[in-house]
Each structure stands twice: as C-alpha cells, then as structure tokens.
Amino acid sequence: MNVPQDTQSDRPVPLLDMSRAHDPLKSEILAALERVVDSGRFLHGPEVKELEQSVAQLCEVDHAIACASGSDALLLALMACDIGPGDEVLVPSFTFFATASAVWRLGARIVFVDIDPATFNLDPALIERRLTPATKAIIPVHLFGQCAAMDSICQIAERHGLWVIEDAAQAIAARYHDRPAGSWGQIGCFSFYPTKNLGGMGDGGMLTTGDEHLAQRLRLLAAHGMEPRYYHQAVGINSRLDTLQAAVLNVKLRHLPAATSRRQQNAARYHELFRQAGLDNTLGLPATMAGGEHVWNQYTIRVPHGRRDALRAHLAQQRIGSEVYYPIPLHLQQCFQPLGYAEGSLVETETAAREVLSLPNFPELTADEQQRVVAAVHGFYQSRQVQAA
C-alpha cells in the first residue's frame, strides 16, 4: 500500500469516542429517559423487563436477570452456586480484577490458570491438572470479545461436575460454534459499563441462565434474599439496574448488531493494513478461533521484544490513543500475594501482560483514522532507534 505519511499535524485518534455513538441517538435516548422521569418508576420499571427479555433472546436463553454491574453479576452467580469457604474456583489471571475478586469475597480459593497465547483466553489443556476434590467451578472469560474454547471447557466441567460461569462482560453477541456467549455455562455474566460493546451511561449488569431454578435464585439473591416482602430466605445483596439505565440500553441494543459489524469490519481493515505495511510478522496480530464470531471489544496486538511501552509512547506523541489491558496479571497483584503465586508461575499470562497493546477500535472509527494508526506504528518501526535496537 501507499503507507500514509506519519505526520504530527493530523487530528488525534482517540482510543474511544463515545460521543460519536451517542450524538445520532441523542433524541431517541432523551425521549426514553423522559418517559421514565414521567413514570416515576425509577426501579423495577417496565424498561428493565424489556431489556431482560431482549438480552435473553439475544443470548438464546430462557432467563435474563438485570443487576447493578458486571462485578455484581459474577458475585451473584457464585452465590447462586453456593460457592464459599473450602471451595476452589478456576479463573484466568489475564482478565479484569472482578473475575477473581468475586471468588475471594465469598471466601473461596482462587486457582489461576494460564492462557492460550493465541487467543488470550483460558487454555482448556491446562484445566484438568489444576483440579482437586475442592474444585467447584470454572469462570472462563471471553476476553476482548472472543469466546473461550467453550466446547472443551464445558466438556471438562461436565466430566468433573463443575459449574461453568461465563464472564461475558466484553463479549455480548459473540458466538462460538453457533452458540452465543452467555448460553454455554450454567450462568453468563454481562456488564453494561460504558466502554463495553453494549454500554450504558453508568453501571449496569445482567445474568443469563437456561435454568429456571437458578434464575429464581439469582433474582432472590439480587434482592436481599427477600421473598415475600420483608421475609428474608437468604442473605443476598442489593443489586438492581436503574430503570433509567435500562431505558438507555434498550435504545442502544437496537443498534448493537450494526455497531458489532462495524467493529468486525474495523478489525478486518486493521489486519489488511498491517499486512500491507509488512508488519504482520513484526507484530502479533489478534487471531480469531475457527468457528467463532469475535465482537472486538478490543483490537489487541502483541508488541514483542520489549518495545510495547516505546510504541505506546510514540503513538501518544502522535496523539493516537492506546491502552494496556492488562499490565499486571491478577496472580501478581499485591492483594493476591497470600495465594502464593510467584513471578514465572503463569508464563503465557505474564508474557501477554508485557506485550499487549489495544488500539482504537470503536464502531464509528473511520478508515482514515485506522490508516493513521497503522502509519504511526509503521513509522515507529522505521525509526532509527528501533532499527539499531
């Protein structure tokens, strides 16, 4: 290709620009909010039920239960499976903190499992060697918008009688072998944090399940275990989705399929641009699993040979946004030191944490902006410093 000039006079390319998504929907969103204001039903409004039904349909499950955040969804899922002291739960270490902290908060033991370097997701080949008689559940994370190898993971779980709780916070509408994220495990957990593919204007979360009994249990636990009113059957938590959030999310959900396909188009375009620039062997471009549909919450490359932070600084100089998800694996976090994981204990996770860099990829990102990103990366590798290194 004609690699565009790597100039500093160009306009910034933000990592994420939410106003581009919201501006065209503004009157639709404001009208939905106004209806809630007029109704006065700020909790348990009909918009919440509508969102639950839409998410259940999207995830091809019978039940969806709204809650206050993705973090609460994970906590509630583990509570519904009666996970507690004496139990062990397998989780990846290369994920957002909430995946593991939910296990910790219930007094269960976190058992970290390394990732498949190609997908950044839990490596199913490593699961069985971490099982003990105390293992009760696995929490695969569909990181960056791509499903973990759910067929293998669910087979292993079934063989050993383990719960599978999907952390699908980054993967709404992702599919694997023609089944959606959130429909593989006993429970799926979603987040509506603003930067997720279906992002609200504040916090929000959702649980999905095909099991009627679990659905009832989740609803009970999210409402202080109270049923009927002021009679408490279990010690639950207070975790509700505001009607105002649900109203916003119902509007945005109608535009999710178009937004998802634009993320996919952007990912394909990055791939092609990096290939044309001759960078596809220099960098690790994100791989997609056969039989899967990636929804690209993040477009995450690997920058090998210790150059990631220098590339990131170079992009920042060119006013191009980027982010490192996640720089410190969970097994090396200070708060989890009591678990006794040393550096070197999860090699692929630690390598990924050193190499990953997420580039701008939001639905409204333009082809010009993508060219600018790729040109800036190209410029970095062309620079004398790097050649001499």
Ligand SMILES: *Cc1c(COP(=O)(O)O)cnc(C)c1O
């Ligand atoms: C965002 C996220 C969460 C937590 O969701 P919140 O709604 O912010 O509580 C959990 N797990 C993963 C993988 C996430 O990306």
